[in-house]
Amino acid sequence: MSEEELHDHDRGLSFDLPTLARRRMLALGGGGLLAVAGCAAEASGGGGGSTSSPSAAATEADASCAAIPDETGGPYPADGSNGVNVLTESGIVRGDITSSFGSASGVAEGVPLTIELTVVDAASGCGAGLQGAAVYLWHCDRDGNYSLYSQGIENENYLRGVQETDASGLVTFTSVFPACYEGRWPHIHFEVYRSLDQATAARNALKTSQLALPEDVCDTVYDSDGYSRSVQSFARVSLDTDNVFSDGSTLQLATVTGEVSQGYVASLRLGV
Incomplete structure (x- = not known):
C-alpha cells in the first residue's frame, strides 16, 4: 500500500491512589476523577520571538475552559489499537523524541520544535494542572511518514514518546516540525492517561485528540529546506476543510x- 493510500485512512500511562475514595472515583472514570488530582497553578507555555494563534495556557480558571474534543488516533498510533504497541517498550518514557530508541538508531530531521502541553481539569475550570497524569504523543516526520508504519521506517520508533505531568500539569517534548501530507492539516496526535502505569494501551486513555499548528508558522516552515513535499499539500487544505x-x-x-533558524515552541492547554 502506498503512503498516499495509507494517509487516506487518517481523515477523520497509574500512580497509586492514596485513598479508597479516589480508587472508587477512578473506577467511575471521566472528568469527575480529575477534579481530585493536582492543585498547583498551571504553567504557561511559550518562548521568545513572534507569537501566533490564541493563548494556550491559562494561569487561572476561566469562563472559556472546556474539555478538548475527542478525535481519531489515526491509522499510525502504535498504541496497540492498530498492530504494534510501542507503549510497552522500555525507553518510550522520554522527553526528546527526535531519535529512535532500543535497537533502532534513526534520527528525524527537521526544524526543531518543542511541544509543551498542560493537562488541566476542565470540570473544575481548568485552573489547576493535573500532576501525575501521562501524555503519549506522536506525529509524522518532515516527509509525512510515520515511524513503525511507513515504508522504509517500519523499524524506527522516533517521534513517539510518553511524559508524566509535573506539579503544574506540564509535559515537554523535544521534536521536529511535522509535514503537511495530502488531505490533512498539519497536526500532532496525543493520548492522555491517568498515570504512567496506565499508559500501556489505547483502551486505558482518558482522552485522544489532536493539536493543530497555525497557518502562518506552517507557511514559514514549509518554505524552508527539507519541507518541499509539504508545500502543495498545504496549499490544498484548510482548517475549514x-x-x-x-x-x-x-x-x-x-x-x-x-x-526557523532557532526552532519553535508550540504550547497548548489540554482540558480533560
Whole structure:
C-alpha cells in the first residue's frame, strides 16, 4: 500500500491512589476523577520571538475552559489499537523524541520544535494542572511518514514518546516540525492517561485528540529546506476543510513562538 493510500485512512500511562475514595472515583472514570488530582497553578507555555494563534495556557480558571474534543488516533498510533504497541517498550518514557530508541538508531530531521502541553481539569475550570497524569504523543516526520508504519521506517520508533505531568500539569517534548501530507492539516496526535502505569494501551486513555499548528508558522516552515513535499499539500487544505478540525479548532490550535533558524515552541492547554 502506498503512503498516499495509507494517509487516506487518517481523515477523520497509574500512580497509586492514596485513598479508597479516589480508587472508587477512578473506577467511575471521566472528568469527575480529575477534579481530585493536582492543585498547583498551571504553567504557561511559550518562548521568545513572534507569537501566533490564541493563548494556550491559562494561569487561572476561566469562563472559556472546556474539555478538548475527542478525535481519531489515526491509522499510525502504535498504541496497540492498530498492530504494534510501542507503549510497552522500555525507553518510550522520554522527553526528546527526535531519535529512535532500543535497537533502532534513526534520527528525524527537521526544524526543531518543542511541544509543551498542560493537562488541566476542565470540570473544575481548568485552573489547576493535573500532576501525575501521562501524555503519549506522536506525529509524522518532515516527509509525512510515520515511524513503525511507513515504508522504509517500519523499524524506527522516533517521534513517539510518553511524559508524566509535573506539579503544574506540564509535559515537554523535544521534536521536529511535522509535514503537511495530502488531505490533512498539519497536526500532532496525543493520548492522555491517568498515570504512567496506565499508559500501556489505547483502551486505558482518558482522552485522544489532536493539536493543530497555525497557518502562518506552517507557511514559514514549509518554505524552508527539507519541507518541499509539504508545500502543495498545504496549499490544498484548510482548517475549514480538514475533516478533524473543520467542526472547530479553537481548543486545539496551539500557540507557536520562534523562528526557523532557532526552532519553535508550540504550547497548548489540554482540558480533560
